[in-house]
Amino acid sequence: MVDPLPGDQPRNDPRPVQVGLDAVLRRLGAAPAESITTVIEAWPDLVGPEIARRSHPRRLERSTLFVVAEDPSLVSHLAWQESALLEAVRTLLDEEQPTRLEVAIQRP
Numbered sequence: 001m002v003d004p005l006p007g008d009q010p011r012n013d014p015r016p017v018q019v020g021l022d023a024v025l026r027r028l029g030a031a032p033a034e035s036i037t038t039v040i041e042a043w044p045d046l047v048g049p050e051i052a053r054r055s056h057p058r059r060l061e062r063s064t065l066f067v068v069a070e071d072p073s074l075v076s077h078l079a080w081q082e083s084a085l086l087e088a089v090r091t092l093l094d095e096e097q098p099t100r101l102e103v104a105i106q107r108p
Helices: 017-027 033-047 049-054 072-080 082-093
Strands: 055-061 064-069 100-105
Touching: 033 049, 033 055, 033 082, 049 055, 049 072, 064 072, 072 082, 072 100, 082 100
Parallel strands: 064 100
Antiparallel strands: 055 064
């Protein structure tokens, strides 16, 4: 038997893996797995199909959405669209997070 994480109530009944994963992510300062999955699935609608083919959301951590892009021009484009993009993500997730966008060039 695995010991519960600090602060968890010991339980004898099985729980879905998602519950444990979200608890660990929360302790690490990340959003629930479902949130980043939702953003990844909606990415083409949020940025358009061409940009979606060349950029990818990677994670939501604390109040930051981390994205990788193929080249510097996309990094600039996404940074220029930061305010509108973050507002669309917040609306999609129905929460206040994220408030900051960090875009990096994808390394091979």
